[in-house]
Amino acid sequence: MTHAATAPQRGSSISTRALTKTFNGNRVLQPTNLEIEAGQILVLLGPSGCGKTTLLRLIAGLETPDGPDMIRFDGDDVSGVPIEKRNVGMVFQSYALFPNMTVSENVAYGMKIRGMERSKRDAETRRLLALVGLEDYADRRITAVSGGQRQRTALARALAIKPRVLLLDEPLAALDAVLRERLRVEIGLLLREFGITAVYVTHDQAEAMAIGDRIAVMDRGRIAQIDVPRVIYHRPANDFVADFVGTMNRIDGRVSGGVLSLESDDTGAALAVGGPDRETVLCFRPESARLANGSAAVRARVVASTFFGPTQRVVAEVTPGRRLQLDLPSSLAFDPGQIVGFEIEREAIIEFQEA
Numbered sequence: 001m002t003h004a005a006t007a008p009q010r011g012s013s014i015s016t017r018a019l020t021k022t023f024n025g026n027r028v029l030q031p032t033n034l035e036i037e038a039g040q041i042l043v044l045l046g047p048s049g050c051g052k053t054t055l056l057r058l059i060a061g062l063e064t065p066d067g068p069d070m071i072r073f074d075g076d077d078v079s080g081v082p083i084e085k086r087n088v089g090m091v092f093q094s095y096a097l098f099p100n101m102t103v104s105e106n107v108a109y110g111m112k113i114r115g116m117e118r119s120k121r122d123a124e125t126r127r128l129l130a131l132v133g134l135e136d137y138a139d140r141r142i143t144a145v146s147g148g149q150r151q152r153t154a155l156a157r158a159l160a161i162k163p164r165v166l167l168l169d170e171p172l173a174a175l176d177a178v179l180r181e182r183l184r185v186e187i188g189l190l191l192r193e194f195g196i197t198a199v200y201v202t203h204d205q206a207e208a209m210a211i212g213d214r215i216a217v218m219d220r221g222r223i224a225q226i227d228v229p230r231v232i233y234h235r236p237a238n239d240f241v242a243d244f245v246g247t248m249n250r251i252d253g254r255v256s257g258g259v260l261s262l263e264s265d266d267t268g269a270a271l272a273v274g275g276p277d278r279e280t281v282l283c284f285r286p287e288s289a290r291l292a293n294g295s296a297a298v299r300a301r302v303v304a305s306t307f308f309g310p311t312q313r314v315v316a317e318v319t320p321g322r323r324l325q326l327d328l329p330s331s332l333a334f335d336p337g338q339i340v341g342f343e344i345e346r347e348a349i350i351e352f353q354e355a
């Protein structure tokens with residue numbers, strides 16, 4: 001395991017039971033049952049207004065649930081426990097740091113007001129600054145460090161009070177894309193090293209995939225699906241999750257003799273999918289397409305192509321108006337109007353039950 005200096009502290013498990021929240025007669029959180037194991041990172045992912053922040057604030061104790069005994073930490077009802085007694089740390093998009101203090105003073109603040117003695121506090125501050133890679137910036141004023149360094153200061157400050165639950169609300173939203181990408185990896189590693197239980201709100205699916213042990217995708221006050229990132233991505237439970245997480249292609253048509261056929265002049269689809277004859281909608285991700293020729297291939301007319309570096313995203317029509325997005329090797333050039341043939345592995349095809 002890890003050595004003493006970074007020995008993981010134990011996080012609390014969190015569970016909610018039919019947790020709801022109503023604002024002025026409007027129920028914005030539908031009955032929600034969550035089980036978050038100690039030390040796990042759960043990401044709440046969903047579009048604006050779906051209830052992510054409300055759920056986070058309920059766990060924090062910043063909002064009151066509709067009823068008693070709806071939230072438990074380590075099996076104990078925390079309904080009557082105020083935020084300062086819940087042992088939660090919070091990190092927000094706006095850093096909420098003290099601008100007139102240095103980086104290390106900000107990190108030490110919580111320990112100071114809790115009366116930790118100077119030498120212990122200094123040692124702990126140094127340890128935390130090293131952990132977030134800011135040891136060389138300890139004496140800089142907050143106003144003299146970058147956005148990413150401020151966010152890491154905020155994280156170190158939240159961890160300094162040794163919370164058993166860390167709640168993060170869009171902590172990287174204010175940062176530029178490059179920094180966001182780097183910090184999302186770093187934060188995930190840090191939280192795991194700390195062994196803390198974390199709930200992390202974002203509407204950025206790449207961030208959710210990188211950070212979450214599990215992801216809860218939320219839709220209009222409900223959890224639409226909760227699972228590990230791989231399952232959320234490859235086996236979305238419904239249309240909403242499929243569309244919200246990544247790009248999903250759809251081909252609708254009739255499956256007859258296990259094959260979905262769409263024919264029109266020089267384009268068309270002949271996808272072997274198996275199963276009984278039916279009207280259906282088949283879904284697949286752009287990266288599931290493989291270039292192919294022959295009778296088993298789908299043929300589509302290229303509309304446009306965008307270069308991504310290792311791959312290119314080709315937009316092509318399988319019949320007029322039925323557009324698909326395909327990720328194909330970028331070493332090949334595809335001109336508009338050209339016919340491209342491709343296949344999709346059967347395991348990569350997702351079919352939702354007709355509602």
Ligand SMILES: Nc1ncnc2c1ncn2[C@@H]1O[C@H](COP(=O)(O)OP(=O)(O)OP(=O)(O)O)[C@@H](O)[C@H]1O
Nearest residue numbers: 023024028046047048049050051052053054055203
């Ligand atoms: N204090 C409040 N009073 C009344 N309605 C509220 C309050 N807080 C949130 N809501 C409503 O609850 C719903 C969920 O809001 P919430 O902030 O939880 O969404 P979100 O998923 O975090 O959105 P965003 O990504 O935009 O922050 C919204 O319709 C919002 O308008």
